[in-house]
Every structure is written in structure tokens, then in C-alpha cells.
Amino acid sequence: MVEFDYKELVKATGSFSPSRLLGKGSHGSVYKGILEENQLVAIKKSSNSSGHVSNDNSKKLENEICVLSSLRESPYVINFLGTTHDDHDDSACKEKNRLLVLEFMPNGSLYDLLHADANPPSWSKRVEIAIQIARAIQSLHEGKPLVIHRDIKSANVLFDLDWKASKKLTEICDSRIALPPFMEGTIKHLLYVASRCVSCKEENRPSMSEIVSGMDQNCLAGRSVKIPSWSSLMWSVILMRKAEKVS
Numbered sequence: 001m002v003e004f005d006y007k008e009l010v011k012a013t014g015s016f017s018p019s020r021l022l023g024k025g026s027h028g029s030v031y032k033g034i035l036e037e038n039q040l041v042a043i044k045k046s047s048n049s050s051g052h053v054s055n056d057n058s059k060k061l062e063n064e065i066c067v068l069s070s071l072r073e074s075p076y077v078i079n080f081l082g083t084t085h086d087d088h089d090d091s092a093c094k095e096k097n098r099l100l101v102l103e104f105m106p107n108g109s110l111y112d113l114l115h116a117d118a119n120p121p122s123w124s125k126r127v128e129i130a131i132q133i134a135r136a137i138q139s140l141h142e143g144k145p146l147v148i149h150r151d152i153k154s155a156n157v158l159f160d161l162d163w164k165a166s167k168k169l170t171e172i173c174d175s176r177i178a179l180p181p182f183m184e185g186t187i188k189h190l191l192y193v194a195s196r197c198v199s200c201k202e203e204n205r206p207s208m209s210e211i212v213s214g215m216d217q218n219c220l221a222g223r224s225v226k227i228p229s230w231s232s233l234m235w236s237v238i239l240m241r242k243a244e245k246v247s
Contacts, residue, residue: 001069002082002101009033009043009084009099016045023109023155027060032104041081044100061098068100070145076136078158078170079103102170107159110237114154120240130237133157136169137230152229154236 012033013020020031022042033043046061068080081101110129113121121129133152140147149156149169156170 001080004082004084004099004101006084006099008035009101012041013043025155030102033101040104040106042078042102042104044102046098061100064100067147071140071143071147074139074143076139076169078105105158105170106161107163109155109159110157110233111154113159114236114240126237126240130234133169133233133237134230140169152233154233157233 010016012035013031016029016031020033022030022032024030025047028044028046030042030044033041035041046058065080065083068077071077072080079102081103083101084099110133120126137149137152140149152169158170
């Protein structure tokens with residue numbers, strides 16, 4: 001992971017000029033940056049108020065760095081180039097000035113496409129976009145490590161120079177590296193069983209058959225992954241309409 005100079009990135013964004021703003025979310029803002037040799041990048045700055053970054057946003061930023069670092073070889077996620085913090089000794093200042101440097105996506109997001117006044121893409125192009133998004137999500141769910149995105153929406157699907165959406169999922173701050181779903185179900189069941197096993201009342205303690213039966217049921221149930229946000233997004237792509245207008 002490359003560590004960039006904070007002052008260099010401030011200069012690259014024109015001191016975070018509003019004219020360089022690419023997008024803004026609840027946890028941060030993304031600016032267009034121009035590095036030396038005219039290299040274009042996207043620079044993410046965590047949201048702050050009263051001159052400091054909240055603990056929640058700080059944790060999400062660290063989580064995003066962790067997840068993106070684990071996905072650096074993935075062709076389906078926006079490329080993570082590096083991060084920075086300045087030379088302040090004060091940890092609060094370091095958190096305030098920590099930035100993420102990401103791949104710049106010249107053709108914007110699916111959200112921009114859905115809200116554009118121009119003629120919508122052809123039917124075949126819509127199907128292609130839908131398939132690319134599905135492959136990207138499948139890649140996260142079947143990869144090592146397994147990653148659950150948790151915020152699949154049009155604004156987080158970006159297009160590269162060739163209008164490919166397949167490797168351009170972004171906003172990983174709420175994502176998490178997870179155990180396979182069937183293992184999560186089993187572990188939750190084991191924790192529940194463990195609490196019953198140490199019960200003071202003998203009648204509350206489970207039998208061995210109850211333990212085995214419960215593990216079988218949880219393993220099977222955990223294999224089903226529901227992603228309603230993906231379904232809504234697919235309808236938006238196919239119909240080329242905003243999600244709130246789809247019924």
C-alpha cells in the first residue's frame with residue numbers, strides 16, 4: 001500500500017475545491033485529484049464536523065482500508081491505490097487528515113446514467129450492465145476472503161473508460177469480511193447452545209440430539225443469501241428508471 005503525502009493530495013484536489021467534488025455520502029466526500037504527470041485519481045476524505053472525525057467514521061475508514069486491501073487483486077472492485085496521514089503527533093489530527101486514494105472512474109456512476117436526460121442505453125447494453133453487476137457481487141460472495149458489500153445501489157456502481165461496470169463496485173466502508181453464511185449460522189447456534197449448557201436448571205440444558213438437529217438446520221438455512229437491494233437495482237437497470245419509481 002502506497003503512503004501519499006497529505007499536502008500533495010490537498011494540492012491535487014485544489015484544496016478540496018467544490019468544483020472537484022465527485023460525490024458525497026454519509027461517511028465522506030470524494031474529490032477528483034490530479035497528481036504529478038497529470039495522473040487522475042479519486043481522493044476520499046472522511047466526513048467531519050467541528051474539525052474532527054467521529055469515532056464511527058474513523059472505524060468505517062479503517063474498515064474500508066482493511067477490506068480494500070484484501071481485495072487488491074479483485075477485478076471487480078475499484079482499485080485502492082493508497083492512503084495517507086500527515087506528520088502530526090496528535091492522533092486526532094492524524095485521523096482528521098487521513099485520506100484514501102482510489103482509481104478515478106471517468107464515466108461516472110450508474111446513478112448518473114439513471115438520472116441523465118440523454119437517451120437510455122440499448123436493451124442489450126442494459127442486460128450487459130446487469131450481468132456485470134451480478135458477476136461483481138458473486139465474486140465478492142464467493143471470493144477468499146468472502147466479503148459482504150451491504151450497500152449495493154446505483155451510486156456505488158462505477159463505469160471505467162470502456163463503460164465496464166464489472167469491476168467497479170465502490171463504497172466499501174460498510175462492507176465486512178465474513179465467514180461463509182453457513183458457518184455464521186452454525187457459530188450463532190453454538191453460542192446459543194453454550195449458554196443453555198451452563199444453565200443452572202437441568203431442564204433448560206439441551207440434549208445431544210437437540211444440539212445435532214439444530215446444527216443441521218442452521219447450516220442449511222445459512223446457505224441462503226438474500227440481497228433485496230440487488231433485485232431493486234436490477235429492475236432499475238433493466239427499466240432504466242430510478243428505484244423509487246419502480247413498482
